[in-house]
Amino acid sequence: KEWVALDGGLLPSPFTPKGDRPTGPAWYATPTVAYAVELGYEVRPLEAWVRYDNGRYLDGWYQRLRDAYLATMADLGVDADLAPADFLTAMDGYKERDPELGIVITAIKATVKGGIGKLRERPRGEGWRPGKPWRALARPTWRPDIRAAVISRTRINLHRKIIKHAAFTGQYPVAIMSDCVVYAANGPSPLDFLPYREGKPLPGGFKLGINPGLVKHEGTQPLLWGEEVREKFDAPELNLARYIKDGTVTGTDNGE
Template identity: 60%
Template sequence: MAFAAAANRLLVGTGPAVHTDGPRFDPKLPGCWLADLSAEAAALDPRLPSPFTPNGLPPTGPAWYATPTLAYAQELGLTVRPTEAWLRPEHGPYLDAWYTRLRDAYMATMAELGVHTSLTDSAFLQAMAEYKNNSDHPLPQTAVLSAIKSTVKGGIGKLRERPQGAGYRPGESWPALERPTWRPDIRAAVISTARVNMHRKMQKLATAADLHPIAVLSDCAVYLSDGPSPLDFLPRTPEGKPLPGGFRLGVSPGMVKHEGTQPLLWAVQLLDERHNPARHIKGHDAAADGE
């Protein structure tokens, strides 16, 4: 649901794209911008993945970026000077109704499974554990929950549907290109926003509590902890509240849940074998299972 949360209040184009040479960057204007962040991005904290590339490695030259990524670059203090862009002067929060319907369905279904917004952090973890322990005897709501998540993932994925079938030859057109839902720019903006949201939270933990992840995969971050629970390492304010701007446990889209805990030597072995612990923290291959 991190990607659903990224769609909330996201400005996307509702009209045609317009090409512009030498534009001045506007963080409120949806589009795709050609810019070179490689020089200044190299100075960012190497203990965090780069927010400017899909693989987390620093950029090595000019690249096309969605507006949320360059807006975050400015937030981090980088100089943003695009050389050209495809921009959408007509725009609005087109995905809001889609997000709201799915959010409400998700929250209502989770409430039926015993996971409510009013739970304390410890009670939330307990409720999630009980829900997972019942996976061998799934309730009808479990199927509804799966359908909601698939709608989010599939809906975003269909915005850039790839060629289907073994008979496709590179360079040929395919039916998805003719559909009104062919909007790779919207998909890019959602993914960009989700990646920025994730990096901003990791950055907050790094600067405020000197906590750095040892592995990251999409919307999952793995941290070292003195105990098996997220409560054993997530920082709190002097008043005992979650650190503002960091990871917050909860059921609402944009909040986080406990993916799993493994022994330190397990993570060390995976890292030695050049595998990503965030991919296997649940005890199975999250990417292979479609997560």
């Protein structure tokens, strides 16, 4: 292995939702703690909540949704094994080829997002008062620990890709939001900055595709667009990743 010196100030922290450096003790999911150890931090837990039972709780749910998504995307002309350039072409306006299948894709994505959210369902009226339990707490599907672990693992996997990309190319992200990462490039296509060699991506880095863990092109905007919207809304901390898709800024945000 070849060691590469990276500028930590240009990388997000994998330990907080906004990418800021932790300022003190906090609660972390197990994957985050394991990643901290992997990165060389000395971890000394002060307190922990653990479960003695374990298992692949979401496997069946995940596999059914993944298979449904891949099959529907294939019906829309986006196969899982397309070459990078062909994939970008196939993804361009794919929902317009069959609006009904486009609705199915939207429903699958909403099921994933809503399903993860249900694991930590909040009070929904029904006469609830602060300090009192709500109905979701009594359900076996109320598992905020699993939700935290899913989010933790997703954040860590993205952080690995960002580090791998930075080490190989020297490029750092301009903005990040959830699963969207924005980079500056010399052209409008992801292929203008993703390090593909002979059609093969950087191992462990970003790879175009529709399978879980792969990435798609969210959008491209000219460099001046970012400076203009920040100046217009007087928001130097405006998170460009939130608006990169179509360039429309509906209001200011807190940078997260």
